[in-house]
Structure formats: C-alpha cells, structure tokens
Amino acid sequence: MELWLVRHGETTYSAGKRVAGWSDPPLTERGRRQATALKAEVDGERFDGLWSSDLQRAVESARLLRGEPRTDRRLRECHFGELEGCTYAEADGAYREVFGTFRGFAAPGGESHRELGARVRGFVAELAPGRHLLVAHGGVIRVLTQDLGLDRFVATGSLVVVDWPAQRVLRVHEPGNIALSG
Secondary structure: OEEEEEEOOOEHHHHOOEOOOOOOOOEOHHHHHHHHHOHHHHOOOOOOEEEEOOOHHHHHHHHHHOOOOEEOHHHOOOOOHHHOOOEHHHHOOOOHHHHOOOOOOEOOOOOEHHHHHHHHHHHHHOOOOOEEEEEEOHHHHHHHHOOOOOOOOOOOOOEEEEEOOOOEEEEEEOOOOOOEEO
16 A cells, blocks of 8 residues: 655644644645645546545645545544644743654643554555555654654645555655655
8 A cells, every 4th residue: 555645735824833733724825836736746646545634724735736535534633732823932842742752742632642643543544455645734644654764744735655564655745845765
C-alpha cells in the first residue's frame, strides 16, 4: 500500500502562527494556491481512494487538488485542547514537547500522542490495498512518518509519499523546495 499524504494549505491560523487542532479556520488565498500547486505532483497518478479529514481546510484542499474526497474524522489533527487558538509563542512554555519531540505528550484538555497515533493508524489499517491520497494535517503526517526518518512537521501544502508495508518514505515535496526522493 502506498500513501500519498498531503498537508492542507495555509490557514488563517497557520498564517498567524496559531495552534489549530480541531478548530476549523479557513484556508487563506495562499493556502488555496498551495493546494492547487500540488496538482502538478498528482496529475496523471491513479489512486484507489481520495480521503480527507472532515475539517474544512482539508476538504477544500482536497477539492482543489483532486476532487471530492471521502471524509473521515480519524484524519483530523491532534486535539490540542486548551492550546487551540493559542499562538505558538504562548503555548511554547510548558508544552514545548508538543511541538518539538511530538512524543509522550498529552495536550491539556485534549488528546495524547498515543491516542492520536492509535486513531490515525486505525484508519490506515482499514484501507484496502492500493494507492491512497490522504489530505490531512501536520500532526497526522508526523505521527505516520516520525518512525520512518521524517520526524518533523511538514509545511502547509506539502506532499509525503510512503510505502506503508515497507515503512519507508519515498518522496517529500514541500512548497518552494525541490522534490526530494528517498
């Protein structure tokens, strides 16, 4: 199974350096351009499924990129609880590990890293064999790739291709950067 993981385009929260989580800020015009720009990376590719989180930033990105997705709540970003809406500077004090190591944390009033991983991996485990395009969030992509050598948040409008059975990152494409093959 091959997963093509797309992080939605820039939102009003990401532009303002705010934690979004389960909040549902809209895409900015730049975010719409980022999603549209990824069309060049997926045009001509055949997918067995087009999926997105049910949050508007992922659904709109999927529509701009490829068409109408099937939505699933399990592809939502981590629920950051009390940190949602905070700027990263405000949240950085006691919760630096949430944005740094992204392991072993439990967001106050929200979700733990373990719960996020179980939710997202549960979704992937139910996918039929084949190639799937998933439009989701930075935390979702990170929880799927952090043990595969890509242990960081990818930029909005990024694409990461993973050979899931082999547990290997095949390709990373981020806005403004050339595509990297691995």
